[in-house]
Amino acid sequence: MAKQLYYGDVEVGTEVTPLAKIATTQMLVQWAGASGDRNPLHYDDDFAKSQGVGAPIVHGALKRAWLGQLVTDWIGEQGELRKLSCRYRGMDYPRKMKTMEEPHAGETWWCRGNVTKKYVEGGEHLVECEIWLENGKGEKTTPGAAVVTLPLRS
């Protein structure tokens, strides 16, 4: 795992270490199986068109899971994630596959965040962050927030 983050390491405005992701059609199939979400909105062209979104879209829950990874990677094993929330404001469309392994060239998504507050409460060292997923155009399709605890450097 990455190095441990400590409460003293962050201030309001500190950037959460960004995490890059590339959504592919293959990944959405994998997510559907692993999460149990069999909604054809995420793999069936005709169905997705009939639902008014044009083409299969990335699962909201997968984007949320990426944001979870953004935060847990950043806080390290001694930090604890207490709250995580996000809203699916914009659609994201996966890259299609070129080979069985490789997607076509295209968009890369970034999970990002900033510290908005830090405080001590009930003996715990809490940090609040705004987090979001942005698409290849830099648009925040999935804004959210997280609350974590961080250890003190001993």
Added chain:
Amino acid sequence: MAEGSLITEDLRKLIGVSGEPITYKVEEGAIQRYAEAIGDLNPLYHDVEYASKSKHGRLICPPGFTGWPIKGQIGALPGGASEMMGAFAKAGVPSRLLDGGIEFEFFMPIGAGDVLIATSKVADMTERETSMGKTMFITTEATFQKQNGDVALRSRATMICF
């Protein structure tokens, strides 16, 4: 009730009613497959030996993993997902469905071997005219407990019907 409201008396009666709890066991393989699907290689989700030496003593779940999330959040609604969606359809709620977002509150880690008991209810329904036409927002609240009754997490999800 406003004229032409999607939220009929029948639907309003569903608000606040919890469904039958759903119980399921969190399995190692399910955690690993879920984490792999995220692309999250954290050894606490994958490496049984590594995780057994951690403070958790076993594989833990990525945040938001609650067995099969949909099963818990929507499947534990009264009558299950299909009966609930049937009630909405009967009331004339548009059938196009999008996930609007979710809020999680985590109280303790969930790990391999835990037995989770999920209960869920419709917490709220609102409607308004959007760029997609007449749109309904349905908020569900789910609670996931361990067998000893400890609440491991709560989630509040919004479905958008348009």
